[in-house]
Every structure is written in structure tokens, then in C-alpha cells.
Amino acid sequence: MKTILYIIQKEFKQIFRNKGMLPIIFVLPLLQLVILSNAATFEVKNIKFGYIDKDHSSTSRALVEKFNASTYFNVLTDFPSEAIASAEMLKGEIDVLLQIPQYFERDLQIEKYANLGITINAIDGAAAGVENVYVNQIIQRFNQNIKMDVLQVSDKQVQPIAVETIPLFWYNKTLNYKTFMVPGILVLLVTMITLFLSGMNIVREKEIGTLEQINVTPIKKSQFIIGKLFPFWVIGMGLLTIGLILAKVIFDVPMLGSLTLLYFYTSIYILVILGIGLFISNFTDTQQQAMFIAWFFTVIFILMSGLFTPIESMPKWAQTLTEFNPIRYFVEVMRMVMLKGSGFNDILPQLLKTALYAFVMNGLAVWSYKKTT
Amino acid sequence: MKRFIGFIKKEFYHIFRDRRSLFILFGMPIAQIMLFGFAITNEINNVDIAILDHSKDATTEEIINKISASKYFSIHQFMDREADVETIFKKGKVKAVLNFEKDFSKKLIRDHKATIQIITDATDPNTANTISNYVNAILIQYQKDWNKDITIAYQIIPRTRMVYNPELKSVYMFVPGVMTIILMLVSAMMTSISITKEKELGTMEILLVSPIKPIQVIVGKVFPYIFLSVINAIVIVVLSIFIFKMPVQGSLFLLAMESILFIISALALGILISTISATQQTAMMISLMGLMLPVILLSGFIFPISSMPLPLQMISNIIPAKWFIIIIKGIMLKGVGLQYLWKETLILVGMTIFFIALSVKKYKIRLE
Amino acid sequence: MNNNNVIEAQNLTKMFGDFTAVSAISFEVKKGEIFGFLGANGAGKTTAMKMLIGISKPTAGKASVAGFDVYKQAEDIKKNIGYMSQKFALYDDLTVKENIMFFGGIYGVSRKRIKEKTAILIEELGLEEVANQLVGALPLGWKQKLSFSVSLIHDPKIVFLDEPTGGVDPITRRQFWEMIYKAANQGTTVFVTTHYMDEAEYCDRVSIMVNGKIEALDTPKKLKQQFNVTNMNDVFLKLARG
Numbered sequence: 001m002k003t004i005l006y007i008i009q010k011e012f013k014q015i016f017r018n019k020g021m022l023p024i025i026f027v028l029p030l031l032q033l034v035i036l037s038n039a040a041t042f043e044v045k046n047i048k049f050g051y052i053d054k055d056h057s058s059t060s061r062a063l064v065e066k067f068n069a070s071t072y073f074n075v076l077t078d079f080p081s082e083a084i085a086s087a088e089m090l091k092g093e094i095d096v097l098l099q100i101p102q103y104f105e106r107d108l109q110i111e112k113y114a115n116l117g118i119t120i121n122a123i124d125g126a127a128a129g130v131e132n133v134y135v136n137q138i139i140q141r142f143n144q145n146i147k148m149d150v151l152q153v154s155d156k157q158v159q160p161i162a163v164e165t166i167p168l169f170w171y172n173k174t175l176n177y178k179t180f181m182v183p184g185i186l187v188l189l190v191t192m193i194t195l196f197l198s199g200m201n202i203v204r205e206k207e208i209g210t211l212e213q214i215n216v217t218p219i220k221k222s223q224f225i226i227g228k229l230f231p232f233w234v235i236g237m238g239l240l241t242i243g244l245i246l247a248k249v250i251f252d253v254p255m256l257g258s259l260t261l262l263y264f265y266t267s268i269y270i271l272v273i274l275g276i277g278l279f280i281s282n283f284t285d286t287q288q289q290a291m292f293i294a295w296f297f298t299v300i301f302i303l304m305s306g307l308f309t310p311i312e313s314m315p316k317w318a319q320t321l322t323e324f325n326p327i328r329y330f331v332e333v334m335r336m337v338m339l340k341g342s343g344f345n346d347i348l349p350q351l352l353k354t355a356l357y358a359f360v361m362n363g364l365a366v367w368s369y370k371k372t373t
Numbered sequence: 374m375k376r377f378i379g380f381i382k383k384e385f386y387h388i389f390r391d392r393r394s395l396f397i398l399f400g401m402p403i404a405q406i407m408l409f410g411f412a413i414t415n416e417i418n419n420v421d422i423a424i425l426d427h428s429k430d431a432t433t434e435e436i437i438n439k440i441s442a443s444k445y446f447s448i449h450q451f452m453d454r455e456a457d458v459e460t461i462f463k464k465g466k467v468k469a470v471l472n473f474e475k476d477f478s479k480k481l482i483r484d485h486k487a488t489i490q491i492i493t494d495a496t497d498p499n500t501a502n503t504i505s506n507y508v509n510a511i512l513i514q515y516q517k518d519w520n521k522d523i524t525i526a527y528q529i530i531p532r533t534r535m536v537y538n539p540e541l542k543s544v545y546m547f548v549p550g551v552m553t554i555i556l557m558l559v560s561a562m563m564t565s566i567s568i569t570k571e572k573e574l575g576t577m578e579i580l581l582v583s584p585i586k587p588i589q590v591i592v593g594k595v596f597p598y599i600f601l602s603v604i605n606a607i608v609i610v611v612l613s614i615f616i617f618k619m620p621v622q623g624s625l626f627l628l629a630m631e632s633i634l635f636i637i638s639a640l641a642l643g644i645l646i647s648t649i650s651a652t653q654q655t656a657m658m659i660s661l662m663g664l665m666l667p668v669i670l671l672s673g674f675i676f677p678i679s680s681m682p683l684p685l686q687m688i689s690n691i692i693p694a695k696w697f698i699i700i701i702k703g704i705m706l707k708g709v710g711l712q713y714l715w716k717e718t719l720i721l722v723g724m725t726i727f728f729i730a731l732s733v734k735k736y737k738i739r740l741e
Numbered sequence: 742m743n744n745n746n747v748i749e750a751q752n753l754t755k756m757f758g759d760f761t762a763v764s765a766i767s768f769e770v771k772k773g774e775i776f777g778f779l780g781a782n783g784a785g786k787t788t789a790m791k792m793l794i795g796i797s798k799p800t801a802g803k804a805s806v807a808g809f810d811v812y813k814q815a816e817d818i819k820k821n822i823g824y825m826s827q828k829f830a831l832y833d834d835l836t837v838k839e840n841i842m843f844f845g846g847i848y849g850v851s852r853k854r855i856k857e858k859t860a861i862l863i864e865e866l867g868l869e870e871v872a873n874q875l876v877g878a879l880p881l882g883w884k885q886k887l888s889f890s891v892s893l894i895h896d897p898k899i900v901f902l903d904e905p906t907g908g909v910d911p912i913t914r915r916q917f918w919e920m921i922y923k924a925a926n927q928g929t930t931v932f933v934t935t936h937y938m939d940e941a942e943y944c945d946r947v948s949i950m951v952n953g954k955i956e957a958l959d960t961p962k963k964l965k966q967q968f969n970v971t972n973m974n975d976v977f978l979k980l981a982r983g
Contacts, residue, residue, distance in 0.1 A: 002846070002849070003846065003847050003849060005846075006842075006843055006846030006847050007843075007846075007847065009843075009846075010832070010835065010839070010843045013834075013835060013839065014832065014834050014835065017834050017875075018652075018654075018655075018834065020650060020651055020652070020655040021654065021655055021658060024655065024658040024659060024662055024663070025658075028662050028663060029662065032662075032666050032667070035685070035688070036666055036667065036670045036671070038681065038682050038685050039670045039671050039676055039681050039685050039689075040670055040675075040676055041676055041680050041681065042415065042498075042499040042676065042677075042680075043498075043499075043680050044677065044680060045679075045680050046679045046680060047679070048679065063529070074679075087713075089536070090703075090707050090709045090713050091709075091713050092699060092703070095679075108529065112528070113528045113529070113530055114528075114529055114530070115529075115530055115532055116529050116530065116531050116532065117532055117534070118531050118532065118533040118534065119533075119534045119536055120533065120534070120535050120536065121536060121537055122535035122536060122537055122538040122539065122541055123537050123538050123545055123546060123702050123706050123707075124546045124677060125416070125538055125540075125541030125542055125543050125545065125546060126415045126416065126541075126543060126546070127677050128535055128538070128541055129541060130506075132533055132535075133506055135531065135533070136531060139529055139531050142529060143528055143529055146529075162485060162486050162516060163436070163481070163486075163487055163488075163489060163512045163515065163516055164486060164487070164488045164489070165488070165489050165490075165491055165505075165508065165509055165512060166488060166489070166490045166491070167490075167491045167493065167505040168490055168491065168492045168493065169493055169495035169498070169501050169502075169505075170462060170492060170493065170494055170495055171462075171494060171495055171496045172495035172496055172498055172501070173495070175495055175498035175501065175502055176498065177498055177499075179496075179498075180496060180497055180498055180499075185666070188666065189666075192661070192662060192665070193662070196657070196658060196661055196662070200654055200657065204654065208830075208833075209826060209828040209829070209830040210830045210831065210832060212796065212826055212828075212830055213824070213826060213830040213831070213844075214847070215796045216794050216795070216796055216819055216822070216824040217819055217844070217847050217848055218816055218817075218819040218820040218848065218849070219847045220816075284393070285393075286391075286394075287566075287653050287654065287657065288394060288566050288567070288570065288653065288657075289391070289393050289394050289397070291562070291566070291657045291661065292394060292397040292398070292401070292562075293397060294661075295401075295558065295562065295661060295665075296397065296401045296404075296405070298661075298665070299405060299554070299558075299665070300404075300405065300408060302665075302669070303409055303412075303413055303669075304408070304409075304412060304413075308415075308669075308675050308676075309413050309414060309415045309675070310415065310417070310497065310499075310500055312417075312418070312419060312420055312421065312468070313414050313415065313416050313417055313418050314411075314412045314413075314414065315411060315412065318408070318411060318412035321408075321412075332465065335496050335497075336463065336465055336496075339496040340462060340463050340465075340494075340496060341463070342463040342464070342465070343463070346463045346464050346465070371795075371796060371815075372795065372796050372797060372798050372815065
């Protein structure tokens with residue numbers, strides 16, 4: 001036990017003495033949490049919108065006015081010709097283009113219907129879908145108004161049926177993205193810091209030769225490993241704490257569930273990451289190799305964690321792969337506990353899988369750490 | 374010049390002797406693009422939902438069938454009590470519950486109106502909102518079918534055209550992003566590490582006292598990585614064309630030149646990082662912690678930049694990846710040439726020159 | 742086993758693939774002896790030493806150190822030996838005192854004893870002024886002396902020194918050997934590799950390795966007689982040209 005304390009003491013000294021690293025470990029992640037959480041939003045707003053009005057009638061102007069009034073659409077530009085408009089779209093200056101044909105008003109009055117051209121830049125398919133919905137909502141409402149204005153009251157006709165829907169957004173009534181993203185990004189930062197530091201740590205001692213000096217001492221493998229990893233465990237928990245405080249103070253993210261439960265889960269989760277880091281460290285000869293591997297897994301873990309894009313949308317085989325992604329569980333647990341107030345029983349599956357993962361990874365790490373060659 | 378070629382050879386030896394790193398260098402981007410190209414999508418498919426049907430009559434059954442037939446939803450369970458909604462949300466089993474009111478059919482016929490609550494787990498606001506939109510779309514279609522005998526007077530009929538990506542494939546959105554991220558991180562990380570490694574091992578001093586000029590040392594160190602990154606870029610483009618059916622509407626030559634430009638700017642950033650870090654560890658942490666998230670989040674790779682708060686939109690301008698993503702999408706999907714992309718290209722050139730100038734300045738200070 | 746022998750090796754062999762780094766070497770080292778392990782670079786000295794200190798498993802042969810078997814009791818061996826590697830292997834980012842404390846700590850030396858030892862070592866090395874400085878800033882000679890002291894922190898029975906004087910000036914080398922003698926006088930067995938032949942003269946007995954084999958083993962005096970030369974350097978040259 002005393003031996004472990006000596007190692008822990010040494011590691012902390014080395015960490016705090018490395019002036020170049022301190023800001024990277026403590027300031028950079030928190031700064032990113034505060035700034036980048038604002039960037040992660042799928043909301044579609046400030047849509048770059050343009051139109052070509054060949055009709056110049058009161059109806060066409062009224063329609064454009066509707067778009068103007070909407071909060072989703074931004075910067076209305078009137079283009080004189082299709083050619084100019086499509087060049088602007090190629091340049092990326094507009095994303096939605098409304099083409100009002102000649103005789104728009106006349107057609108509407110005589111034929112009782114009129115066509116309207118809409119062109120949407122669909123490279124971002126999801127955003128294009130949403131933009132389409134917004135456009136259609138405005139036109140739909142406009143249609144109803146024509147009925148009112150032109151026909152006066154249409155009640156004499158057979159009344160159409162209407163299935164009304166009432167959307168209820170639980171846990172996040174205002175559909176605030178930050179509430180959703182801040183816990184997830186915090187997970188990433190805690191994970192990245194602990195993984196990179198632990199992954200580099202032992203291979204670094206290998207590279208500078210001090211590991212050999214340790215290996216000729218009678219220290220036990222487990223003592224050495226626990227001593228080495230404990231400081232990073234503390235750093236991880238510390239980051240989580242500061243991150244949670246920032247989440248509350250700056251973003252007002254709710255904390256519905258039990259804080260104890262969250263810490264309990266995190267304390268196990270960090271063990272998984274440290275185990276992975278150590279395992280990578282044991283199988284590489286240089287820090288460069290260790291970092292490439294750590295980077296490879298981090299990118300995969302991040303993008304397949306359900307943090308930015310939903311897991312349910314992935315193909316089945318990919319969903320199966322995410323079962324091996326520890327970040328996925330942590331993201332789920334964070335969101336469940338903080339935003340929904342899920343309790344111990346609710347997160348039990350995630351907890352058990354994480355615990356099993358921790359057990360396996362640390363087992364592998366201790367097993368693969370060899371004092372002899 | 375001969376000396377310089379000898380030096381470049383040495384750098385190639387370093388890289389090719391380290392089989393493991395080489396494998397990682399080439400294997401990882403391929404693995405990542407394959408994985409992400411298929412797996413990352415924000416399309417909503419087969420979302421698990423639950424049904425809370427207080428009527429259980431013919432109409433609700435018909436609506437439920439329509440919903441379950443759609444590819445967007447799969448019905449995970451039928452429930453009886455409103456109180457259970459909370460429980461299943463907390464377990465995270467379903468994303469939404471459709472709650473049909475009592476006497477649904479009767480009300481629809483008598484009052485021409487009946488109500489469905491769409492209760493969504495809005496911890497994920499995007500999914501919640503999309504689910505709600507999709508349910509609405511299905512219901513609107515249902516009403517149209519029911520009401521088809523009633524002509525609605527005066528209609529504007531929108532003819533919507535989705536350009537550049539008519540099938541709304543999210544692969545088109547994500548493949549350019551993944552390509553950018555891989556090139557950016559690999560190039561910046563590799564250069565910064567390999568230069569600081571020489572500093573740390575003390576071999577940098579040996580090189581500096583040799584008759585090779587400092588600028589040659591740097592170019593020599595970077596050159597093999599340009600070569601490697603170009604190969605990576607080619608592999609990625611080939612994969613995106615043949616596996617993900619990405620079109621290349623524009624010039625392949627321009628795409629190649631722009632990619633080389635971007636690679637050089639990432640390498641220049643790597644050099645800059647190496648001038649400010651004393652150890653490999655610092656260099657790695659800066660290139661990983663400092664670059665990974667900003668590049669993922671602020672480049673427009675996943676999240677639309679135009680929806681971000683204004684200060685972040687401004688910050689996103691200093692991310693080289695943002696400009697490169699605009700360029701790739703322009704060339705591959707829109708088929709535009711330099712006359713449309715000159716601004717983005719100039720910005721990348723400017724950033725590259727800035728990174729190099731700053732590195733040279735820092736480098737000189739260090740030597741004095 | 743002869744109670745006087747602290748190291749015994751019989752046909753100890755290490756192969757790396759097809760390459761035989763150490764080829765069936767046999768020798769004994771007596772308690773309190775300064776045993777020189779000589780050879781050119783690449784002769785297999787370091788590999789042989791690594792098998793004895795329990796960080797490299799032999800391919801064949803037998804060996805025991807301090808009465809423990811190198812195959813099965815490597816961890817027991819480690820409690821009884823000190824080791825100084827040819828590459829400086831202390832922490833550059835810890836101070837002199839902290840390095841001593843740390844290694845004392847992981848050898849399980851009590852805090853009180855570490856304090857006493859640290860004071861003695863720092864005084865002996867003349868490192869009082871730099872005791873609180875980071876090791877990375879020290880000149881190489883001082884680092885080497887510090888490494889040697891650290892290898893003695895837990896009062897081991899045997900200390901293994903792998904080219905301890907590589908790259909240091911003659912005065913420091915001289916001081917180094919004084920330290921080695923002092924340790925030997927206090928009863929510590931010293932197992933030292935070197936390729937400086939003049940240093941061989943300071944050893945009680947030397948073995949000379951050529952291409953993985955021990956080609957000669959005796960006191961320096963007897964070796965010189967045997968090869969009919971006046972100094973160890975000539976002994977070595979004769980052997981190496983074989």
C-alpha cells in the first residue's frame with residue numbers, strides 16, 4: 001500500500017510540474033465545453049433564402065411577405081433571373097430559392113390553383129428536409145388564408161375531418177440543444193483526457209528508459225499499475241466535477257437524478273478508459289504509435305456514441321458495434337440521469353456492461369503488462 | 374540538393390521501418406471512412422415508439438397500421454396506463470408515445486375532430502422534433518385520403534426540387550467531413566509529433582549544426598507526410614466514389630490540387646504546433662485535444678454553421694477544415710470550379726502562409 | 742550451491758529468433774567480489790545481465806542470483822539487487838531528493854531509513870547544492886553518480902552496473918570507482934560491465950565475452966600472465982582477434 005502511495009505522489013509531481021501540459025489538461029477541455037456546446041445544434045434557422053418574382057402581383061408579394069415574417073428565413077434577396085439565382089446557389093449564398101412564375105395570380109384566380117417552384121440545396125439532407133417542412137407550412141397557411149379571403153366562409157361545404165396532434169416534448173419543453181449536448185460533450189472531454197494521458201504514460205517511461213529501472217525493483221505489477229492510473233482517475237473525476245458545475249451555472253442544464261449515482265457510474269467508467277489506455281500503452285513501443293491508436297479509437301468511439309447522430313438510425317451491424325463502445329454507455333447514462341432523473345434500476349444495464357468492460361480491460365491490461373521480455 | 378535528398382530518404386526510412394505506425398496510418402483512415410460512411414446518419418429510421426390507445430376502435434387501428442407501416446417507426450409496445458410513460462422513458466426504451474384519446478372514431482365522425490398526443494422524449498431535441506414532424510406528415514396524408522371527395526378551392530401547389538442531393542442521402546453530407554477530419558488530424562498530428570520527437574531526442578540539434586539549412590530540415594521532415602497524406606486522400610476519394618457512390622461533378626484535377634493545398638495547410642499547422650511544444654506529449658495533446666473537437670464541431674461536418682450563434686460562426690472562419698469542406702462539396706456535389714471557389718481557396722492559401730510565417734518566426738526566436 | 746557464491750550461471754543462453762545473443766555462458770561470482778564483465782559493444786554483456794536481474798527470460802541454461810532461480814523467483818531476486826542501466830533512467834522531471842525518495846519508497850524502505858540514506862548519499866556525492874534541483878538539469882557525470890546511489894538505496898546484496906562510466910570524464914570515472922570500492926568494502930557484491938579495459942584492472946576477477954561466449958575468466962593478473970601481455974587492453978585485443 002505504501003509503495004502505491006510513492007508512485008501516486010511521483011505521478012502527481014510530474015503532472016503538476018509539466019507547465020506546458022497543465023492548461024491542456026485543465027483549461028482547454030473546460031473552455032471547449034463552454035464554447036463548443038453552443039455549436040452542436042441541429043436546429044435549422046437563419047435559412048439563406050432568395051426568390052424570383054416574375055408575377056409582381058399582390059398575391060406574389062403577399063406570399064413573399066409571409067416568408068419575410070417567418071423567423072426561420074433570413075436575408076430575403078430578390079433575384080432578377082434564374083441564372084443569377086442559380087449562380088448564387090452554387091456559391092452557397094442561398095440555400096432555398098422560391099420561383100414565382102408569371103401569371104401566378106391569374107392562374108390562381110382562374111384555374112383555382114397555381115404552381116410554385118421551390119429549389120432547396122440538399123447537400124445536408126437532414127437540413128433540407130426540415131427546410132422543406134418550413135416552406136410547406138408557410139404555403140399551407142397561405143392556402144387557408146386564400147380560402148378565407150376569396151371565398152369568405154367555406155363552412156357551408158362538407159366539413160373535412162381533422163386529426164389534431166398535440167406534441168408534448170418531455171424533459172426539454174423548449175427543445176434546447178444545449179441541455180442535450182453539454183452532458184455529452186463533457187463525457188467526451190473526460191474520456192479524451194483520461195485516455196490520452198493514460199495511453200501515453202507507460203509507453204513514455206518505456207521510451208525514456210525509466211520503465212526498465214522500475215522493472216528491476218520488486219514492485220508488484222498491480223501496485224505499479226494502480227499507482228500509475230489513480231492520478232488520472234482523480235483528474236477524470238475532477239474534470240467531471242468542474243464540468244458539471246459549469247453545466248449548471250452557464251447552461252442551466254437540469255440535474256434531475258442522483259448525483260451520487262452519476263459519480264458512482266463515472267468512477268467505474270473511468271476505469272474502463274484507463275484500462276484501454278494502459279492496454280494500448282503495453283502494446284506499443286513509442287508514444288507516437290500509442291497516440292495513433294488512441295486517436296483511432298477515440299474518433300470511432302465519439303462518432304458512434306450516439307452523441308451527435310442517433311444510434312437507432314445506424315444500420316443493424318453498426319448498432320451491434322456500438323455495444324462495444326464505452327462512450328455510448330456514458331453518454332446514455334449522463335443524459336438519463338441528468339435530464340430524465342433515471343434511477344439505479346433504469347441505468348442498471350449500462351452499469352453492468354460498463355463494470356464488465358472495466359473488469360475485462362483492466363484484466364487484459366494487467367495481464368499484458370510484463371516486467372520481463 | 375543532394376544532401377537534401379539524402380535527408381528526405383532518411384525521413385522515409387523512419388516511416389517505412391515503423392511498420393506498426395504505417396499500418397495505422399493507412400489502415401485507420403480506410404476503416405474509419407468505411408465505418409462512418411455507413412453508420413453515421415442523422416436520418417431517422419425505425420425509431421421505437423409506444424402506443425397508448427384509449428379507444429381501440431377501427432380508426433385508431435387504421436392510423437396505427439399506417440404508422441407501423443412507415444419506415445420511420447417501429448412499434449415497440451402497446452401500453453395501457455398513462456402513468457407508465459414516465460417509466461419507459463426513464464429506461465430509454467422508446468423515444469415517443471402516441472396517446473389516442475377516448476372515443477376517437479366517435480369524435481371524429483360527430484365533431485369532425487379528434488386528438489392524438491405525441492409525447493416525445495425530448496432529451497434529444499432533434500429526434501423528438503423529427504418524430505413529431507413525421508407523425509404529422511402521416512396524419513396529414515391520412516386526412517387527405519379521408520377528405521379526398523371534398524375539393525378545396527384555391528391552392529398553391531409547391532413543386533419542390535432538391536438539388537445536388539435529390540435523395541437526401543446523408544452520406545453526401547458526411548463523407549466530405551470524414552475525409553477532412555482524417556486528413557487534418559493525421560497530417561497535423563504526424564508532423565507535430567515527428568518534429569518534437571527529434572527535439573526531445575536531441576537529434577534536432579545534430580541536424581541544425583549540419584550544413585543543411587533549417588528550412589530544408591523542416592521541408593524534409595514534412596515532405597514524406599505530404600506524400601503519405603496524398604495517398605490517404607486518393608484512397609478516401611476512391612472509396613467515396615466506388616463504395617458510397619459520391620459523384621464528382623467537377624474537375625478531379627481541381628479536387629486533387631485543393632486536397633494537396635489542404636494537406637499542406639494542415640502540415641503547416643503541425644509545424645506550428647511543434648514550435649510551441651517542448652515534448653511529444655504536449656504536441657500530441659495540443660493536436661488531439663486542441664484540434665479534434667473544434668474540427669468536428671465547427672467545420673460544418675455535422676452541424677450546420679448557419680444555425681450557430683454569431684460569435685461561433687465567426688470562430689468557425691479560422692478553422693481550415695470549414696473551408697475545405699465547402700470546397701469538396703462544391704467540386705464533388707455542385708460541380709463548380711475555381712470561379713466559385715476562389716475565395717475559399719485563397720483563404721486556405723492565406724492560412725497556410727500564416728502558419729508557416731509564424732513557425733519560422735518562432736523557430737528563429739528559439740535559436741537565438 | 743556454494744554458500745560463497747552469490748551468482749551462479751550454467752550454460753545460460755539467450756536467443757532472439759535465429760540470433761544467439763548469449764551462448765551457453767557459465768560462471769560464478771563470490772560474495773563481496775567486484776566482478777568485471779567485459780566485452781566489445783554487442784558482445785552480449787547487457788543481454789546476459791538482463792537475464793540475471795530478472796527482466797529477460799533465458800532461452801536455456803540455469804542461473805541463480807542471491808540464491809534465487811532466475812526463472813521462477815525473479816521477483817525475489819529483485820528485492821536483493823540494485824541495478825544501474827547504461828541509459829540514464831531516473832526521472833528528469835523530479836529533483837535529486839525526490840528520485841532517491843521515490844526509488845527508496847518502491848523498494849519498500851521505511852520513510853525514516855530513506856531520510857537517513859538520502860542525507861548520507863547526498864553528502865557523499867557532494868550534491869548538497871543541487872539536491873532540490875531537477876535531475877534533468879544536472880551534468881551527465883552527476884547523473885551517473887546519482888543513479889549508482891539510487892541503485893544502493895535499499896542496501897542490496899548485489900549491485901549490477903551496466904557501463905556505469907560511459908561518456909564521463911576521467912576524474913568522474915576515478916570517483917566512480919572509489920564509490921564502487923566503498924560499496925564492495927561494505928560487503929556488496931558488484932557486477933559491472935564495461936568496455937574500458939583499464940577499468941578491468943580495478944576488478945577482482947573479470948570475464949571477457951566475445952560474440953556471446955565467455956572466452957576468458959580469471960583475475961586480471963592471471964589473465965595477463967596467461968596471454969603474456971602487460972595490460973588488459975592487450976588481453977582483450979588478443980582474444981577479440983582470436
